[in-house]
Amino acid sequence: MTSASLSRTVTPAPKFPDLRLSVSDLGLSRGDMVLARDLGLALGPGEALLLTGRNGTGKTSLLRALAGFIEPDTGAIRLNDEPAALAAADTIAWLGHADGLKPGETPRSALRFWADLYGQPRTAIMPALRALEIDHLIDRPAARLSRGQQRRCGLARIVLAHRPLWLLDEPAGPLDAEGRACLAALVASHRARGGLVIAATHQPLDWPDARSLDMGAI
Amino acid sequence: MGVLTAIFAREARLAWAGGGGAAGPAAFFLAAITLAPLAIGPAADLLAAAGPGILAFAALLSVLQSAERLFGDDFSDGTLDLYLLTPTSLAALCLAKVMGQASATLWPLPLIGVLGGLMYGLPPISALVLGAALLAAIPALALIAGFAGALAAGIKRGGLLIALIATPMMVPVLIFAAGAGRSAFAGDERAVANLLLTLAISLGTVALAPFGIAAAVRGRLG
Numbered sequence: 009m010t011s012a013s014l015s016r017t018v019t020p021a022p023k024f025p026d027l028r029l030s031v032s033d034l035g036l037s038r039g040d041m042v043l044a045r046d047l048g049l050a051l052g053p054g055e056a057l058l059l060t061g062r063n064g065t066g067k068t069s070l071l072r073a074l075a076g077f078i079e080p081d082t083g084a085i086r087l088n089d090e091p092a093a094l095a096a097a098d099t100i101a102w103l104g105h106a107d108g109l110k111p112g113e114t115p116r117s118a119l120r121f122w123a124d125l126y127g128q129p130r131t132a133i134m135p136a137l138r139a140l141e142i143d144h145l146i147d148r149p150a151a152r153l154s155r156g157q158q159r160r161c162g163l164a165r166i167v168l169a170h171r172p173l174w175l176l177d178e179p180a181g182p183l184d185a186e187g188r189a190c191l192a193a194l195v196a197s198h199r200a201r202g203g204l205v206i207a208a209t210h211q212p213l214d215w216p217d218a219r220s221l222d223m224g225a226i
Numbered sequence: 227m228g229v230l231t232a233i234f235a236r237e238a239r240l241a242w243a244g245g246g247g248a249a250g251p252a253a254f255f256l257a258a259i260t261l262a263p264l265a266i267g268p269a270a271d272l273l274a275a276a277g278p279g280i281l282a283f284a285a286l287l288s289v290l291q292s293a294e295r296l297f298g299d300d301f302s303d304g305t306l307d308l309y310l311l312t313p314t315s316l317a318a319l320c321l322a323k324v325m326g327q328a329s330a331t332l333w334p335l336p337l338i339g340v341l342g343g344l345m346y347g348l349p350p351i352s353a354l355v356l357g358a359a360l361l362a363a364i365p366a367l368a369l370i371a372g373f374a375g376a377l378a379a380g381i382k383r384g385g386l387l388i389a390l391i392a393t394p395m396m397v398p399v400l401i402f403a404a405g406a407g408r409s410a411f412a413g414d415e416r417a418v419a420n421l422l423l424t425l426a427i428s429l430g431t432v433a434l435a436p437f438g439i440a441a442a443v444r445g446r447l448g
Contacts, residue, residue: 075307075310075311076310076311077307077310077447077448078447078448079448096311097310097311097312097313098313100311101311102307102308102311104304104307105304106302106303106304107303107304108303108304108305108307108308109303110240110299110303112240112243113240113243117239121232121233121236122308124228124229124232125229125232125233125308125312125314126312127229
């Protein structure tokens with residue numbers, strides 16, 4: 009990544025209000041397979057957690073439970089002592105396996121839509137695309153973007169959402185080395201503002217001071 | 227732009243850009259109402275009597291054409307996950323979504339209904355009443371198709387499930403919309419009553435179906 013683009017990603021932005029995520033006694037299963045039992049987690053402002061482990065160990069399921077998409081079998085997930093399900097809608101930015109892009113949509117039209125949905129100004133779109141170094145692709149239909157470029161567009165949506173807790177499922181999967189550097193810079197910038205990041209990943213991610221949780225070992 | 231307006235506009239734009247807009251349902255509707263007389267025969271009285279029913283039935287099937295994609299695409303590309311993480315009510319989002327797509331894809335059906343009515347030998351006023359009944363029926367048909375589409379989102383061969391779920395729920399709309407055209411043709415005063423009942427079902431569906439669609443979406447994502 010160039011120094012110019014790095015300087016764009018770390019442009020000072022207002023800090024997030026303090027947010028604490030706490031998970032206690034969490035039990036999670038899929039069918040008859042137990043994925044987690046009595047799991048406890050605590051994450052504070054500026055912290056990052058990497059969920060690692062082999063396929064099928066429950067990384068995505070845990071992320072989906074944290075986002076409130078699925079109900080855990082037992083335990084509680086709280087954001088600042090409030091049930092996460094109640095606070096999720098304006099606290100969590102989600103990046104799943106898919107990027108929420110339609111084949112005929114350009115990054116410009118997609119991000120305009122998401123800016124409206126998140127209540128963010130459309131003027132924030134270009135800086136987000138620049139931070140991911142895809143501002144020159146703003147009018148190219150998603151069907152003509154590579155998988156890595158689509159991922160960068162998904163990450164631009166995460167930046168645009170302006171929410172303190174990022175839940176990222178394999179964020180670096182399709183990214184090249186430059187893309188991974190962009191991602192690392194964005195995560196560092198987000199954490200510097202007091203944001204939290206939890207990412208499920210198969211790839212080693214060089215995020216300073218990020219904690220790691222091996223889902224296969226719990 | 228407001229959240230619901232943004233969703234409505236996006237659905238309408240995507241339906242035009244990616245799905246051919248109104249061409250699919252309109253082509254299906256036209257094909258069905260053009261082929262039916264070839265099977266029924268040339269008797270003018272019979273065609274005029276059967277016309278309202280055939281037209282309403284063909285319109286119902288046309289609405290089902292795009293039901294599988296309505297929530298299936300959003301399910302597979304992750305959009306539904308993102309909708310769950312917005313402060314706006316999911317039921318309202320689903321209503322805006324279905325109505326946005328319906329406005330882009332189903333608008334020709336009442337017009338074709340009027341032309342089809344004339345083609346089947348209905349008097350102009352009866353054809354217009356039938357067209358109005360189809361217009362009144364569209365919100366109910368679209369939302370019922372949306373409910374079935376949400377239940378089947380992400381399921382392989384979901385089209386079969388959609389047909390099985392949606393068609394029985396569409397029966398009252400079919401009866402009253404066709405009844406409006408039939409009563410107008412017969413010259414009896416129940417035409418207006420049938421038309422109003424069609425509209426009442428649509429309004430009731432607009433009020434209730436979004437909650438069912440939202441519950442179906444949550445169920446599919448859970």
